[in-house]
Amino acid sequence: MTKSRIIGVLSLLLLTAVISPRLAVSGLSDGGDQERFKRRDPLNSFRYYEGGFDVGDKHYWAATAFTGIHGYAVAGVLIIGGVCFGLYVAFSDKRIRVSSTRRRYLDRYYLPLFLLLLLFMFLSMATTGIVIAANQSSKNKTEEMKETIDKAGDDVERNIRTVITSLTKIQYLLLPYDQKTTHLLNVTSHRLGKGSRLIQSFVHHNGRSIDLAIKFSYVSHLVIASTNLFVLLLAFAPLLLHWHPGFIMVIFLCWILTTLCWALTGFDFFLHTFTEDVCSAFKGFVQNPQDSSLTNVFSCMDPLHSDKTLFEVSLMIHNFITELNSKVADSMRSYALTDRSNTVSSAPESGLICDPFVGQQINSFTPQSCSNGAIPIGEFPNILSKFTCHDKDPPETCKITGKFIPEAAYLKVYAYSNSAQGMLDILPSLQNLTECLVVKDTLSSIVSNQCKPFRASMYRLWASMLALSLIMKVLVLLFLAKALQEKGKSFSWFSINPISSAERRQVNI
Numbered sequence: 001m002t003k004s005r006i007i008g009v010l011s012l013l014l015l016t017a018v019i020s021p022r023l024a025v026s027g028l029s030d031g032g033d034q035e036r037f038k039r040r041d042p043l044n045s046f047r048y049y050e051g052g053f054d055v056g057d058k059h060y061w062a063a064t065a066f067t068g069i070h071g072y073a074v075a076g077v078l079i080i081g082g083v084c085f086g087l088y089v090a091f092s093d094k095r096i097r098v099s100s101t102r103r104r105y106l107d108r109y110y111l112p113l114f115l116l117l118l119l120f121m122f123l124s125m126a127t128t129g130i131v132i133a134a135n136q137s138s139k140n141k142t143e144e145m146k147e148t149i150d151k152a153g154d155d156v157e158r159n160i161r162t163v164i165t166s167l168t169k170i171q172y173l174l175l176p177y178d179q180k181t182t183h184l185l186n187v188t189s190h191r192l193g194k195g196s197r198l199i200q201s202f203v204h205h206n207g208r209s210i211d212l213a214i215k216f217s218y219v220s221h222l223v224i225a226s227t228n229l230f231v232l233l234l235a236f237a238p239l240l241l242h243w244h245p246g247f248i249m250v251i252f253l254c255w256i257l258t259t260l261c262w263a264l265t266g267f268d269f270f271l272h273t274f275t276e277d278v279c280s281a282f283k284g285f286v287q288n289p290q291d292s293s294l295t296n297v298f299s300c301m302d303p304l305h306s307d308k309t310l311f312e313v314s315l316m317i318h319n320f321i322t323e324l325n326s327k328v329a330d331s332m333r334s335y336a337l338t339d340r341s342n343t344v345s346s347a348p349e350s351g352l353i354c355d356p357f358v359g360q361q362i363n364s365f366t367p368q369s370c371s372n373g374a375i376p377i378g379e380f381p382n383i384l385s386k387f388t389c390h391d392k393d394p395p396e397t398c399k400i401t402g403k404f405i406p407e408a409a410y411l412k413v414y415a416y417s418n419s420a421q422g423m424l425d426i427l428p429s430l431q432n433l434t435e436c437l438v439v440k441d442t443l444s445s446i447v448s449n450q451c452k453p454f455r456a457s458m459y460r461l462w463a464s465m466l467a468l469s470l471i472m473k474v475l476v477l478l479f480l481a482k483a484l485q486e487k488g489k490s491f492s493w494f495s496i497n498p499i500s501s502a503e504r505r506q507v508n509i
Helices: 003-029 058-091 100-107 110-174 179-234 236-241 244-287 303-335 377-387 395-401 407-435 437-486 501-508
Strands: none
Touching: 058 244, 058 437, 110 179, 110 236, 110 407, 110 437, 179 236, 179 244, 179 303, 179 437, 236 244, 244 437, 303 377, 303 407, 377 407, 407 437
């Protein structure tokens, strides 16, 4: 391979580096999810990916990772070119020669080439600092968003566990009296338990992978950028001391670093694309939680089943309170309890026991709808216990003291009353799970407050890595030109122009 062909290949790489990122970035302006997900899938013979955002689909990951092909391709060409060039230099008996015309051309530009090399070295160091800052910013934004999402998942899981615990207690209370309702609550508990297990499974299988990916991205950028800065500082020694073997070493190291920078450029564009997908998926989940792949992460109840469950449970509570108020009113008239209990005598006309569903839809629960003076259903057994005749009490004593309610009836009322109160306590949580309010509020906050800076930080990281890769590629070419310019020449330390023949002879004398 001649020197002209080597320069031609490097020029082609530079042209590819300038053009291919522009082609990749042009995809950012495409409108609509269908166009945005129109990506080549290397796992499907490079056909277009036909799905949407799905973190559980390997084809989605392959198609999204392939969006960074411009970086991977340039890195691959640099690896192949570097290996071929190294093997040629190592095993070829012929030395690389520069034509006399090009030699004279290089000999005329010692100062411009030196200044140009210094300029790109300083540009590379400045861009490296920008990369380090952008890397830290993207890490902070990613961790901030992950913590917010983890908190939302923890809130949902904690809410589910609280509801399951309450439903289990209610099932034990109603089991001797109401098999149908017990079965309904049991099915609901199992569905909620399945959702909780899905969240735990996602956190267990993907939480560590996400943390590892964040650390890998941060450490790889930091190591490569720091190493690049260190090599550039070392490059001043052969540049100022005119140490030709040092030039070869610097070129070798910069070639490797340039290759790694291009690989990271492709990886960063993949991360930027993934960031756009995540924020778009969050926005879609806020608008329609049930029609989103994120339901595998944030498990919401099936709306058909959950609405039916809420309606039946609310209707059960409403019917029970209505029937209980009716029986209490009949008992008050029969036994004249109004004279025996101030509490009962102060009952409102709408009913002794508070029914929060009066005057509203059964499946629309508002705890503030009870009138003043009504007794909460959970406290009614405490009042009823004053009129309960236990089995161990003599009937005459119960009659004298006004205890007319059998213990069996009291236990049944106790079970239903506490079950009804327990359901009233968890109805807001059930509605929350049904409508995914916690998750929707969290993701809505992320979309409004975090997505824009998160996308911007990932874009800055990719843009700074792209700039560093381009500058490093030009810098490698300048180091090659400088090495060829100084080959076979004698220089004084810290000089720019070589020693002339007359000066060399005078030094030798």
